[in-house]
Amino acid sequence: MDLALTLTLVGMTVVFAALIILAFLISALSKAVNSNKNINADKQNNVLITPVTSTSSIDAKTGTDVQNDDELVAVITAAILASMKQEPDFRIRVKSLRRIQDNSPAWNVAGKLSLLNANMQ
């Protein structure tokens, strides 16, 4: 049983040590790579929110808590219900709305916008 205990201890220690070293290196790598980058996410956030504001005439300021904007909540809930039209008895209650970072490529966003604009005309 000596061997079993020794190998278990050695094994787990080595696995942890190797992976901890890797974790540090990954963090170091990330810091090194990202310190030079510009954050383009803000620009994309602004672009995303415009279609909603233009259709419903709501002034949703970027950076504010979306949940506090009642009309925006209503619009989004209505959109969800409309897209679930195959189940008209579906009762849902939107409990939280949270803006997440949009990391789609710029072309995808542009494509979505052009589709939206086309459908609104």
Added chain:
Amino acid sequence: MFSEFTSIITGLIHDSGFSQGDWKQFLMIFIACVLLYLAIVKKYEPLLLLPISFGMLLANIPMAKLSSYDEGGLIYYLYQGVKLGIYPPLIFLGIGAMTDFGPLIANPKSILLGAAAQLGIFTTFTGALLLGFTPAQAGAIGIIGGADGPTAIFVATKLAPELLGAIAIAAYSYMALVPIIQPPIMKLLTTKKERSVVMTQLRPVSKTEKIIFPIMVTIVVSLFLPDAAPLVGMLMLGNLMRESGVVERISKTAENELINIITIFLGVSVGATASAERFLSKETMGIIVLGLVAFSIGTAGGVLFGKIMYLATGGKVNPLIGSAGVSAVPMAARVSQRVGQKENPGNFLLMHAMGPNVAGVIGSAIAAGILLKVLG
């Protein structure tokens, strides 16, 4: 002339499998059919279990000389790729080309959960020793706890080739049973509050990081533990081919044609090592029981370390993602997602669980390297 006719027919019947076979081989054929049922109807990891079961079937047909040990036979030559340790690293090449290490790079702490889940390997090693297996055999059985098919086959081929068939079948069957084995253990070891933790969004990972990652891991792990190099090196090569974006042709081949071809050869020849004498023994029963122990303890180890991280980060880490350190990608991550969603329907743990999940692949390859170094 008539007598010649009858004598030839009698000779044929006499030499046929029906009369030459013994009851053990027919029993193995029956077991192979049960496994085929599990693979096809119940869909237990069919990509591997189907060729393995059929290989087992072919190996046990009397007089057909189709086991991996019958020199000169078709499967004997296919088996050389297993024996020489060629197929498992090539499968890892394909797996690396299919894996996205983004969630791991975004949250390096989750790598520790991939380490903790490898506890199953070493505790099962202990259990196997207690059951009377030799250290080399116990190591090969323990690696089932890594929940990684190619790793298990790689180690078993080098440490205990006589147990290869049983180990492979146990490994793939239990991988298919992960959604059944894990949830009870996860619920047992965590509180409702811990299970409901919502984790913050993962940061986006840049292309540069994703390209440097495989190169860095290969160099670090292989320098640290050369015995793990074949597996980790091939895994990372596949990943680099995928992430670099400049070798799409060969990356596509690695994740499609190559891995499919190797899977066929590997599956059939590994199944064909399960001849009656080798498989129908109490060792096999022991392996099947120990396999379950391995998976359970691995899950428990991951979840318990997840609890430690929950406490250490002040409630930011959901312990449920710890069980995904068992490297059954992506099944274990999906299980974490499902159990977390039951507690809190808005909780989306899948991407967070993918970090430990892919870390577990690296972790089990490292554990395999250790076992090969010490016991080989």
